[in-house]
Amino acid sequence: MLRYFLIFFIFIFNSNSKAEFKNKIIKNLKITNNLDFKFEQNINGKIENGNCTIEYPKKIFCEYARSNNKILVSNGKSLVVKTRTSYYRYPLEKTPLNFILDKNFLIKKINDLEERIIDKKxxxxxxxxxxTELKIFFDAQSYDLVGWQNTDIYQNFNITFISSIRKNRVLSKNLFKIPSQN
Known part of the structure; x- marks a missing residue:
């Protein structure tokens, strides 16, 4: 009888612990209006890094380090990737970033999904x-978004890690302006 009680207790404790993670992640997302961070992105083994700013809903601006002045910008509708020599424009809704940049979508999905705890971290x-399959990762201590994994529109496997996260800063109004093609 004691064994059944312990198993039941462990099951209830584990369920409550997971529900607590979910609730804290959702609460953290709800109070986050914007965030900026450093990133490292691995696309099929090619590693790039830089800095990004996200403003919910659906806006992002990223500057890549050491890469022909590469920037990535979304104004909420279009996504542009621009370098010195190239310019690509996509409808945001056709990219996995459409989901990542929509905190209300994330909150709704997280609320309905079962989480997986990795190394208690x-x-x-x-x-x-x-x-689209999108794996999103949150820190188990701060409940901040710390990365995602997906396949992009060209079927490239993409892993993005984020760090040095700062939230709810004052942002320039022109930050998410789509650059001209030149």
Missing amino acids: LINYTILDKD
């Missing part, structure tokens, strides 16, 4: 939506 949710 990361909390992972796998989102399946519109033929």
Whole structure:
């Protein structure tokens, strides 16, 4: 009888612990209006890094280090990747960033999903939506978003890690302006 009680207690404690993670992540997302961070991105083995700023909903500006002045910008509708020699414009809704940049979408999905705890350090949710699989990762201490994993529109495997996160800063109004093609 004692064994059944212990198993029941462990199951209830584990369920409450996971629910607590979920609630704290959702609460943290709700109070976050914007964040800036350093990133490291691995696309099929090619590693790039730089700095990004996200403003919810659906805006992002990233500057890549040491890469032909590469920037990535979304104004909420379009996503532009621009370097000195190239310019690509995509409808944001056709990219996985459409999901990552929509905190209300993330909150809704997280609320419905089962999390996976990784080494007691990361909390992972796998989102399946519109033929897209997106794995998002949160820090188990701060409940901040710390990365994501997906396949991009060119079928490249993409892993992005973020660090040095700062939230709810005053941002320039022109930061998310789509650059001209030149």
